[in-house]
Amino acid sequence: MNKHISYKLSQLFVEDVAVSEITESLRTPFYVYSRTTIKDNFHRFKRSIEGFDGLICYSVKANSNLSVLETIAKLGGGADVVSLGEYKRALRAGVDPKKVVFSGVGKQDFEIAETLKSSLLQFNIESISELELINKVASGLNKQAPIAFRVNPDIDAGTHENISTGKADNKFGIPIINAKEIYEYASKLNGIKIVGVDVHIGSQISNLNAFRQTFENLVNLINDLKKLNIDLENIDIGGGLGIKYTDDDIEPDLQEYGTLVRQILGNLNCRIIFEPGRFIVGNSGILVTKVLYKKKSQNKNFLITDAGMNDFSRTALYGAAHRLIPLSKEKSGEAEFFDVVGPVCETTDTFLKNYLVEKAEEGDFLAFLDVGAYGAVLSSEYNTRPLVPEIMVYEKRYEMVRARPTYEEIFDKEVMPNWE
Ligand SMILES: Cc1ncc(COP(=O)(O)O)c(C=O)c1O
Structure with a gap:
């Protein structure tokens, strides 16, 4: 929880809105975001990197809702995108295209051409084949593409293997x-203008040593490149700062991170680009869900929620644990241990195992915490469950920033060919 998502008397509030007020008019499950939390996190990050030329390019993949991007654009943030779709979202939300970096291992020619035509800060290139394609597309447009290479330093970020990206056997x-x-x-190459270097070693990192080693490797490379008369303008050091999901997690010290960057990279006369995702939005969101059933099996108690792994998949994907709390603490009753599961027909549709849930009855509302990053963006319509709505709260106001599609809207995208 953070100070903008907390209990007032016994009711859970997001800023000045009681979440129960939203459940009165909107069917669960749904996400609720606190805009003030996003703004606070952005400002906190910015303060930690004061004293040198730094640019925050928010990693759009963490939460790409237009309202989130617009909040960040208004604070002067740029964007780290990995597809033409994300690029278009960022621009739609008001992000300056000159503050956009285009990452990802699989950029295609049409994506390269369109972003190049309307401009960007740099492509973060991940292979020689990609370099050659970008050179070809840029030359065809009589342009020079601004590029950085994403280097893989072969460093273990000490994070879950599914979110590690900086080891030699990762694809990045x-x-x-x-x-x-x-x-x-x-x-x-004529179509290429070298402007920088880029690195991103993984996500949910708590150990600053991995960053230190990475930055030191970058300095060596930058010095080697200088000897070849290749001078860089930008050093993009990616994202990856971890947040505290449970009491077992260690949150890296933000000031220490800023100091590390300043000490190692601050005197190279380059602009430092940061691509935080989780840090900016992770603790800004909750997923509100209803208890459908309590069920006893031979040796377990199950709590079946109306949110499933299609709505929130971090647990199924990475075994991530998220705290679950009631919307109202008014009810009396015993806390009980449950396996908290969703309604999807998969055993991996399990959010928490043997978890102490406070006084939950069928029909009660609960909230999963810290789901603002890699939550709604990873949702799907598996089991033909419509994508969950998203709500943005700002002080006393709230607004639906993505509506739940109707079944008709889902079916209208599909066709039954009129074949015998
Ligand atoms: C290239 C790149 N930059 C930034 C990020 C954001 O990482 P995080 O949300 O951990 O800050 C990611 C996440 O996977 C990424 O792949």
Whole structure:
């Protein structure tokens, strides 16, 4: 919980809105975000990187709702995108295209052409084949594409293997040991303008040592490139700062992170680009759900919620644990241990195992905490369950920022060919 998502008397509030007020008119499950939390997190991050030329390019994949992007754009933030769709979202929300970095291992020619035509800060290139495609597309448009190489430093970020990206056997980046020769090759291509270097070693990182080692490797590379007369303008150090989901998690010290960046990279005369995602939005969101049934099996108590793994899949994907709390603490009754599961026909549709739930009865509303990042963006319509609505709260106001589609809208996207 954070100070904008807390109990007032016995009711859960997001800023000045009682969440129970929303459940009166909107069927659960749904996400609720606190705009003030997003703004606070952005400002906190910005303060920690004061004293050098830094640009925050929010990682759109963490939560790409237009209302979130618009909040960040209004604070002067840029965007880290991984598809033309995310690029278009960012621009629609008011992000300056000159503050957009385009990451990802699978950029396609139409995506490269369209972003190049309407401008961007840099492509973060992940392979030689991609470099050659970008060179071809840019030359065809009589342009020079601004590029950085994403280097893979082969560093263990000490995080879940499914969210580690900086090890040699991950698919991301070019091996740092080959970077010099690849930069040299790129410097000879007419459609390419080298502007930077990029790295992102993983997500939900709590150990700053992995960052330290990575930054030191970058300094060595930048110095080697200088000797080849390749001077960089931008050092993009990715995202990855962890947040505290449960009492077992350790939150890295933000000030220490800022100091580390300043000490190691601050004197190189480059702009430092940051791509935080989870840090900006993670604790800003809750997923509100209703208890459908309590069920006893031979040796377990199950609490079946109306939210399922299609609405929130971090648990099924990474085994992530999220705290679950009641919307109202008014009820009396015993706390009980439950396996909290969704209604989807998969055993992995399990949110929490043997978890102490406070006084939950069938029909009660509960909230999963800290689901603002990698929550709604990863949802699907599996089991033909419509995508869940998203609500943004700002002080006393709230607004539906993504509506639940009707069944007709879902079916209208599909066709039954009129075949015998
Ligand atoms: C290239 C890149 N940048 C930034 C991020 C954001 O990471 P985080 O949400 O951990 O800050 C990711 C997440 O996977 C990423 O792949």
